[in-house]
Amino acid sequence: MANDNIRYDIAIIGTGPAGISAAITAKVRNKNIILFGTSKVSEKVKKAHKILNYPGLLEVTGEAFYEKLYEHLKMLDIEVTDKKITTVYSMGDYFALQSGSDMYEAKTVILATGVVNSRELPGENEWLGRGVSYCATCDGTFYRDKRVAVIGYNAETFEEVKYLAEIAKEVLYFRIYKNEQDELMNIESAKNIKIITEIPRSLRGEKTNRIIVTDNGEYSVDGIFILRDSIAPDKLVPGLRTDGTHIEVNLNMETSIEGCFACGDIAGRPYQYVKSAGQGNVAALSAVAYLAHM
Numbered sequence: 001m002a003n004d005n006i007r008y009d010i011a012i013i014g015t016g017p018a019g020i021s022a023a024i025t026a027k028v029r030n031k032n033i034i035l036f037g038t039s040k041v042s043e044k045v046k047k048a049h050k051i052l053n054y055p056g057l058l059e060v061t062g063e064a065f066y067e068k069l070y071e072h073l074k075m076l077d078i079e080v081t082d083k084k085i086t087t088v089y090s091m092g093d094y095f096a097l098q099s100g101s102d103m104y105e106a107k108t109v110i111l112a113t114g115v116v117n118s119r120e121l122p123g124e125n126e127w128l129g130r131g132v133s134y135c136a137t138c139d140g141t142f143y144r145d146k147r148v149a150v151i152g153y154n155a156e157t158f159e160e161v162k163y164l165a166e167i168a169k170e171v172l173y174f175r176i177y178k179n180e181q182d183e184l185m186n187i188e189s190a191k192n193i194k195i196i197t198e199i200p201r202s203l204r205g206e207k208t209n210r211i212i213v214t215d216n217g218e219y220s221v222d223g224i225f226i227l228r229d230s231i232a233p234d235k236l237v238p239g240l241r242t243d244g245t246h247i248e249v250n251l252n253m254e255t256s257i258e259g260c261f262a263c264g265d266i267a268g269r270p271y272q273y274v275k276s277a278g279q280g281n282v283a284a285l286s287a288v289a290y291l292a293h294m
Contacts, residue, residue, distance in 0.1 A: 007105040008034045010287050011097055013085050013236075014112030016042040017273045018264025020069050021280030022110045022287075027076050029288045034104060036097075039082040041070050044114070045273070054274050065273070086135040088237045090257050093294070100137030107294065108287040111237070111255070111262040112280060115245050115271070116230045118153055118176070123203035124226065131210040132203065132224045134231055136160035139223070145169045146222035149212055151200055153177060157227040164225070165193050172196055172219055174212070233266060243268070253283035261287055 010026045012019050015037030023035045040046075048062025057065065073080070083099040088109055097104040124132060133139040136150070140163060149172040150161050158173075165171050171193045198214040203224060205211070212219045233247045234240055241248045241256035246268045253261045263279035265271045 005105075006032075007094060007107060008032050009106070009291055010034075010108050010110060010284070011095065011104060011106035012036065012110045012112060013088075013097075014114060014264065014266075015080055016045065016112060016114055016264060016276060017069065018266075018276035018280040018283075019110070019112035020073060021277040022112060022263060022284040023078050023280075024072060024076060025281050025284035026110075026287065027078055029284070031288060031291070033078070034081055034106065035073075035078060036081050036083055036085050036099075039080045041066060041073070041080070045069065051273060053272065054277075084135075085236070086138060086231060087235075088260075090237070090239065090260065095259065098135075098138070100135060108259045108261065108290055109237075110253075110280075110283045110287060111233065111247060111260065111266055112264045112276075112283075113230045113233070113236070113266050115265045116228060116232050118228055120232065121151075121200060121203050121226070123205070127203060127205050127210060127224075128235070131205060131222070132226065134226055134228075134235065136164050136225050136227070139225075140164050140167050143168050143223045147220075148172070148223045148225065149174060149210075149219060149221045150225045150227060151176060151212075153228045160225070160227060161193060168192070170194065172212075172221060174198065174200055233262075251282075252286040253279055254286060259287075259290060 009031040010033045012022050013036045026033045046062050046066040051060050051065055085097050085099050087098045089096040095106050095109045144167050147170045148168045151174045153176045161173050174196050198216050200212045200214055202213045209220050209222055210224050234242045247255055247262040247266050249262050249267045253263050255262050261283040263283040264276035
């Protein structure tokens with residue numbers, strides 16, 4: 001167990017304004033929390049030109065707002081666990097959160113993951129768990145000495161590509177992002193990685209292997225890893241009721257699963273920082289109230 005059998009009061013997934021607001025409120029209410037996300041906090045916030053509608057912050061730049069969020073976490077001694085949660089399992093009176101081979105436990109969960117911007121590939125859901133995976137660390141060992149493909153939506157996914165290159169016979173890397181100063185992480189050190197710039201448009205299965213279909217041809221592999229910034233909510237939390245790409249919530253940010261809350265962009269429009277921060281606060285207070293009646 002990654003957490004030495006600690007069962008947290010609240011696990012928060014996401015380090016945008018919603019997740020950070022939830023973490024701040026939960027910490028102030030003296031709850032034992034764990035905050036999952038990138039240690040860089042929200043790069044999306046940092047890239048904003050100006051924020052014009054956040055009360056008290058007049059025409060603040062995204063970078064300045066980003067720094068304030070980071071400072072607030074630091075002031076309250078809230079650490080960010082730089083882990084990607086791939087699945088959240090409802091276990092009845094607690095939740096089990098999986099990150100690669102590590103598992104964490106929490107009495108309640110707050111989802112603040114943002115929306116999945118990329119569309120699901122045709123065939124993706126059909127073959128999920130049968131040759132299609134969202135986690136290289138979790139399932140990489142099943143493809144030792146085999147041919148696999150990685151569809152990566154950001155530069156950070158190349159770390160998982162390198163890991164698979166140590167196991168698999170060959171890795172086909174479909175890079176779905178601009179090569180911005182990442183230099184492909186010393187690509188020459190991994191001779192069995194092949195970079196492919198064509199964009200997949202569908203997936204399909206044929207007996208024991210899978211086919212990636214592009215406009216320029218087809219690629220047959222034993223397994224496919226789809227690595228996005230965020231995982232669709234119904235895949236992240238099995239059984240969760242959704243409305244398209246959003247999670248269904250009530251005014252208390254409660255989802256269809258007891259003890260699970262959602263806030264921010266993942267809970268629906270409008271996609272605005274002020275709304276996300278407010279919902280993060282409500283989600284944390286609702287989690288605190290839920291804990292009081294457990």
